[in-house]
Amino acid sequence: MQLILMAKAPKNPWRIPLVNPSLFTQFVAASPFSSPNTNFRNRPSSSSQLPLILLLSVFILCTFFAICAFTFYPISQHSILCSAVSPSSSLASLSLIFSDLAKQDGPSSAMVPLPAHGVPANPNLSLVERDFWRQPDDEGYRPCLGFGLDYRKMSGKISKEKRKFLVVVVSGGLNQQRRQIVDAVVMARILEAALVVPVFEVHRVWGDESEFADIFDLEHFRKTLQADVRIVSSLPATHLVSRQSVVDQIPYQVSPMWLRARFLHQLNNEGLLILKGLESRLSKNLPSDLQKLRCKVAFHALRFTSPINELGNKIARRMWIEGPYIAVHLRIEKDAWVKTGCLTGLGPEHDEIITKERESKPDLLTDNLNLSNSARHLSGLCPLSALEVARLLKGLGAPGDARIYLAGGKPFGGNRALESLVHEFPNIFTKQSLAREGELTPYMNKPSFLAAIDYIVSLSSDVFVPSHGGNMAKTIQGHRAFVGHRKYIKPNKRMMVMLLENVSLTEEEFGRTMRRLHKYSLGQPEPRNESTSSALLRPPRAADLANVGVDGLGFVRPETSQTSTYRHHLVRDICLPPLSPPRFAIRPPPLSLSTV
Numbered sequence: 001m002q003l004i005l006m007a008k009a010p011k012n013p014w015r016i017p018l019v020n021p022s023l024f025t026q027f028v029a030a031s032p033f034s035s036p037n038t039n040f041r042n043r044p045s046s047s048s049q050l051p052l053i054l055l056l057s058v059f060i061l062c063t064f065f066a067i068c069a070f071t072f073y074p075i076s077q078h079s080i081l082c083s084a085v086s087p088s089s090s091l092a093s094l095s096l097i098f099s100d101l102a103k104q105d106g107p108s109s110a111m112v113p114l115p116a117h118g119v120p121a122n123p124n125l126s127l128v129e130r131d132f133w134r135q136p137d138d139e140g141y142r143p144c145l146g147f148g149l150d151y152r153k154m155s156g157k158i159s160k161e162k163r164k165f166l167v168v169v170v171s172g173g174l175n176q177q178r179r180q181i182v183d184a185v186v187m188a189r190i191l192e193a194a195l196v197v198p199v200f201e202v203h204r205v206w207g208d209e210s211e212f213a214d215i216f217d218l219e220h221f222r223k224t225l226q227a228d229v230r231i232v233s234s235l236p237a238t239h240l241v242s243r244q245s246v247v248d249q250i251p252y253q254v255s256p257m258w259l260r261a262r263f264l265h266q267l268n269n270e271g272l273l274i275l276k277g278l279e280s281r282l283s284k285n286l287p288s289d290l291q292k293l294r295c296k297v298a299f300h301a302l303r304f305t306s307p308i309n310e311l312g313n314k315i316a317r318r319m320w321i322e323g324p325y326i327a328v329h330l331r332i333e334k335d336a337w338v339k340t341g342c343l344t345g346l347g348p349e350h351d352e353i354i355t356k357e358r359e360s361k362p363d364l365l366t367d368n369l370n371l372s373n374s375a376r377h378l379s380g381l382c383p384l385s386a387l388e389v390a391r392l393l394k395g396l397g398a399p400g401d402a403r404i405y406l407a408g409g410k411p412f413g414g415n416r417a418l419e420s421l422v423h424e425f426p427n428i429f430t431k432q433s434l435a436r437e438g439e440l441t442p443y444m445n446k447p448s449f450l451a452a453i454d455y456i457v458s459l460s461s462d463v464f465v466p467s468h469g470g471n472m473a474k475t476i477q478g479h480r481a482f483v484g485h486r487k488y489i490k491p492n493k494r495m496m497v498m499l500l501e502n503v504s505l506t507e508e509e510f511g512r513t514m515r516r517l518h519k520y521s522l523g524q525p526e527p528r529n530e531s532t533s534s535a536l537l538r539p540p541r542a543a544d545l546a547n548v549g550v551d552g553l554g555f556v557r558p559e560t561s562q563t564s565t566y567r568h569h570l571v572r573d574i575c576l577p578p579l580s581p582p583r584f585a586i587r588p589p590p591l592s593l594s595t596v
Contacts, residue, residue, distance in 0.1 A: 110300050112483050113460035114316060117324040125399060128511070132397035133324050133462060136524035138485035145296055151289040157192070161230050164193040164267045165239055169246070169276040171201040174215070174451040175471035180278040182297045185229055186290055187275070187282060190256045193267055194230040201276075205335045205364075208448045215448055217303045224301040228293055239272050248276040253283045256290070299482050304452050312456030315434045320460055325403040326393070327461035329454070329476070330421075331383045331468035334412040340468075341365050342382035343373045346413045354412075380494030383468035386411075387420035391500060392491055393465070394424060394507075395514030403427045405434075405461060407454035407472070409447070431457065465489045480523060488523035 119133050147155075166188045170180040181198050188195035197212050212218060222231040247263075254262075259282075267273050286294070304312070319325050337344050337354045338361065344350045358365060376382055384392065393402070404425050411417040422428055431453050432440065443449035451472065458464055458476055464487070466473030480486035495517055499510060520526070 111303060111459070111479075113480075113486065114320045116462050116486060117320075120324060126397075128397035128515070129399045132399070135462075135487050136485050136522045139525050141485070141525055143295075143299075143482055145292050145300075147289050147292060154192075155227050158189060159227055159230050161192060161194045162236075163271050164191070165196055165232070165235055165272050166191060166193040166267075167196045167199065167235070167272070167274040168278060169199045169201050169274070170278065171276075172203055172279070173471060174448040175455075175475045176279065177448075178298070178302060178475065179471060181302065182294050183278050183282040184275075185225060185297045185301070186286070186293055187259060187278075188229045189290065189293060190259050191263055191267055191273070193273065194232050196235055197231065197233050208446055210446055210448050213305075215305060215308065215452065217305055220303050221301050225297065228296070235272070241272070244272060244274055246274045246276050250275065250277065250281040252280055254281060255283050256286065295482070299479065304456075308449060308452045309456070311435075311439060312453045314439075315431055315453060316457045316460045318434050319403070319405055319429060319457055322403060324462040325405055326398065326463045326465060327405045327407055327458035328389060328393075329407045329458065329464075329466040329468075329470075329472055330386065330389065330411065330418075331408055331466070331470055331473075332385065332411045332413075332417055333409040335364070336383050336468065336470075337412060338364050340376065340382055341371070341373065342376050344412060344417075345385045345387070346417060350413055378494075378497055380492070380497065382493070384491060384493065384496075385420070385467075386418050386422075388496065388500060389465065389467055390421045390424040391510075392489075392496065392514065395511040396489065396518060397511065397515065398425070398463075400425065401427060403429065405457055406430050407458050409450075459483075461486075463487045463489060465491070467491070477523070481525075485523050485525060489518060490521040490523075492517050492521060 116135050117133070118135070119130050166184070168180070168184040168187075170177045170184070172180070177198075177200060184198055185195060197218065200211055202209050218233075225231055251258075263273055303309075332344075334354070334357070338357050341358065344354060371379065371381070394400075402425060404421075404427065406418075406428055418428075431450065434457075440450075443453075455472065455476065458472075459479060464476055464480060466476070469490075477488050477490070480488050496514075499505070499513060499517070502510075505513070
């Protein structure tokens with residue numbers, strides 16, 4: 001949901017402008033009050049110089065205090081200052097930085113994960129297994145949200161807009177909705193309109209009737225963006241009309257100029273614009289300040305409601321307190337197989353069910369309609385099965401006793417679909433196995449609530465692995481980059497297919513090749529490829545930067561003040577203080593096949 005810019009900070013972030021003391025010495029010496037022994041009668045011109053000296057002194061003092069104020073005052077009321085931390089700093093230190101921000105009762109609060117555990121001290125681990133738990137080098141990049149002068153000048157007018165209103169209807173699952181909300185705020189800013197709280201369309205697959213305020217903290221959302229865009233709960237009575245046209249045919253990747261040319265006239269005349277179907281409609285390559293606004297929305301403004309946060313945090317702590325863990329978003333639900341047009345690998349009976357479902361709902365098939373099932377698989381367009389995820393983890397060096405949190409819905413095929421993964425990694429947990437009796441009961445028929453809990457637990461994992469590049473995968477990838485480049489393994493599915501089908505390779509050769517294949521797909525910072533548009537909510541792949549997620553992450557390194565743009569898609573934000581471990585250990589029971 002494919003963050004802000006993360007920029008390069010100077011070596012000494014606390015450097016203060018130095019003023020030459022001799023200037024003040026000369027000034028005092030020139031002042032008529034500098035010496036009580038001065039004989040003014042011997043200086044007939046002093047009376048004529050006195051007004052000039054006083055004026056000069058006032059000017060110098062005002063200039064000095066203005067420089068001091070500009071140095072120590074934040075760039076914007078709602079800017080997140082750049083943090084200068086050495087590249088060798090741990091992820092825990094970055095969590096402390098965000099912790100300070102989160103404690104503030106203001107828009108700079110952001111959701112941060114629990115600290116990474118680091119490499120376990122277990123002497124029985126092999127070098128490959130130890131390396132699996134090692135976090136990527138973040139190269140010292142830290143989040144930096146500092147808006148430019150022109151942006152701040154325009155904010156006064158835009159944030160008080162009371163005549164033009166933008167209404168947006170967002171669709172899809174939780175993370176798809178979040179991506180659209182992020183772009184809706186940016187569109188409102190571009191069109192200089194007030195934004196009505198987004199309307200959630202009920203998705204026919206998910207069937208969740210939750211509204212914005214049921215999932216996200218509306219007051220926090222409004223308060224965080226009060227300097228950027230005016231957020232209103234509903235249209236004023238003066239703008240209510242019985243019939244209003246809805247614009248749902250917006251081209252992909254439109255620019256700010258296109259939006260203004262297409263909609264400003266209507267907004268100025270009617271004062272109201274209703275948009276629908278915003279997925280990937282706004283360009284991923286926007287001016288710097290608009291990219292920063294994207295990140296501000298994704299990682300600071302959008303925060304889950306207190307009930308969701310509290311339960312998600314509890315479950316995350318129960319997983320985290322026992323040591324490092326892997327979060328796997330296993331996208332093998334029924335709708336995933338229908339949408340992708342792929343075979344389940346569970347046999348003809350299950351494949352026939354998916355084929356019939358796809359034939360009855362042909363519009364669910366996402367793209368590449370002319371490809372066969374096998375061609376899709378060979379092209380890397382299919383979700384990884386549980387068996388393929390197990391082989392990927394083993395090849396990358398995950399220990400057999402590694403603890404795995406499975407995020408996602410009910411797998412199509414039930415326990416049978418998970419057998420291969422459970423056989424290789426028996427310590428598997430889900431939100432259902434970690435939750436106490438009754439904790440999930442209020443949310444059992446609310447997929448967006450359950451997806452939010454998966455998001456919170458996955459964000460705090462030491463390693464995150466998606467089986468398919470969906471909206472949650474893109475969102476988590478971008479958010480983990482924003483909070484310090486936590487390890488994120490992006491499977492190279494196209495190359496993996498050839499490896500998995502090569503039966504001549506030994507396990508050692510397979511593992512060596514798998515690690516080489518993913519050496520640059522572990523969540524480390526990667527230079528942005530300007531020739532390829534990026535998405536606002538996730539980082540790119542190593543070879544061919546894919547298009548997805550929150551883009552235009554600016555990063556700043558401590559050793560230089562230059563801002564370097566890095567391509568990372570950030571989709572989502574949960575503005576929470578860092579989670580502290582409970583005082584007592586909670587050891588949830590391992591997940592057995594009967595409880596999946």
